[in-house]
Amino acid sequence: xxxxxxxxxxxxxxxxxxxxxSALSATAAGLAPESGAAAADADTETDRTxxxxxxxxxxxxxxxxxxQTDKPNLYRLGLTHLPDLNRILEPLDLHARADEVxxxxxxxxxxxxxxxxxxxxxxxxxxxxxxxxxxxxxxxxRQHFVSHEQEHGVGAGxxxxxxxxxxxxxxxxxxxxxxxxxxxxxxxxxxxQLKGHGLVTxxxxxxxxxxxxxxxxxxxxxxxxxxxxxxxQMANTMANPKVNNDGTKAESEAGEND
Numbered sequence: 001x002x003x004x005x006x007x008x009x010x011x012x013x014x015x016x017x018x019x020x021x022s023a024l025s026a027t028a029a030g031l032a033p034e035s036g037a038a039a040a041d042a043d044t045e046t047d048r049t050x051x052x053x054x055x056x057x058x059x060x061x062x063x064x065x066x067x068q069t070d071k072p073n074l075y076r077l078g079l080t081h082l083p084d085l086n087r088i089l090e091p092l093d094l095h096a097r098a099d100e101v102x103x104x105x106x107x108x109x110x111x112x113x114x115x116x117x118x119x120x121x122x123x124x125x126x127x128x129x130x131x132x133x134x135x136x137x138x139x140x141x142r143q144h145f146v147s148h149e150q151e152h153g154v155g156a157g158x159x160x161x162x163x164x165x166x167x168x169x170x171x172x173x174x175x176x177x178x179x180x181x182x183x184x185x186x187x188x189x190x191x192x193q194l195k196g197h198g199l200v201t202x203x204x205x206x207x208x209x210x211x212x213x214x215x216x217x218x219x220x221x222x223x224x225x226x227x228x229x230x231x232x233q234m235a236n237t238m239a240n241p242k243v244n245n246d247g248t249k250a251e252s253e254a255g256e257n258d
Contacts, residue, residue, distance in 0.1 A: 049088065052077055057088050060096060060107050061124075065198055065214055068103030069157065078105045092124060101155040102213035128197075133174065137190045138218065140169045141199065145211045159211040163187055163203055173232065 049057075056078040059066055068075040078085055078096065085096050093110045109122045121127065130138065141161070148159040167187040177183050191209055194200050199218065201210035 049084075053081055053084060053088075056081075056085060060085075060089075060105070061094075063198070065104060065106035067105075067213070075103065075105055093122060094124075097217075099213065099217065102216065103155070104213050104217075106214060106217065133170075133186075133190055134193055136173055137166065137170065137187075137194060138199065138215065140166060141194075141211050142215050142218075145213075145215050148211070157213075160208040161211065163191070163207045163209065166191070166209075 048054075052074075056066070056074050059071070059074055060078070066075050066078060079098050079100065082096060082098055089096060089107075095108045095110050096105060097108055098105050109125055144161045145159050149156060163184065167183045170187060170190075171177075171183060174186075177186055188203075191200055191203070195202060197214075197218075199212055199215050201212065203209050
């Protein structure tokens, strides 16, 4: 046998080792870290908040509320996992509250330690104060909403009111703007502003607006009733200057002289 045969026999194992060494070299060159990164990503994914719960949180942060009638699946998920949801929101000083009767999930700013509720501030929440006219319309709408629930039960949906009826109420407190067109335009502008706060729906084909359930949580009802009383008193005084602030009739000068 030639020496070439033994050379081939001894060369074969060496070739296998060379392949092994090449594989090890390739691993050391960075092929293994790719699979390691994939494993790390997989571990990170398992540690993340479930995707649907993230979706509920993102919806709340975007709009401030979730209604059962609009997004029933997200509402049920948020209601079922409300403690988990509030653990996510806690570092942001936000809190989710559920109104199960009215089918509503909404955000609140935590106000621990504040003596006055008006003192609060939050870097993620824009604080907007309602104007006098907006506050008046909120009070009127809330009266309609309460009356609807008293008649049909708390949590009954489809609370609606006609635009012209709201215009008549506003005229009673704010006075006549000069024409029906101006009066209607004033009402529609105020409704559009309150729509941005999640309180009403756009007018339908029958000129009716829906009153959304968030209005039950927006403001202190006693404050709204006090506002209506004060505005009614002011309207009465402007309509009849001889009426005192307490509603009693002022005595005439002739009577005083007597």
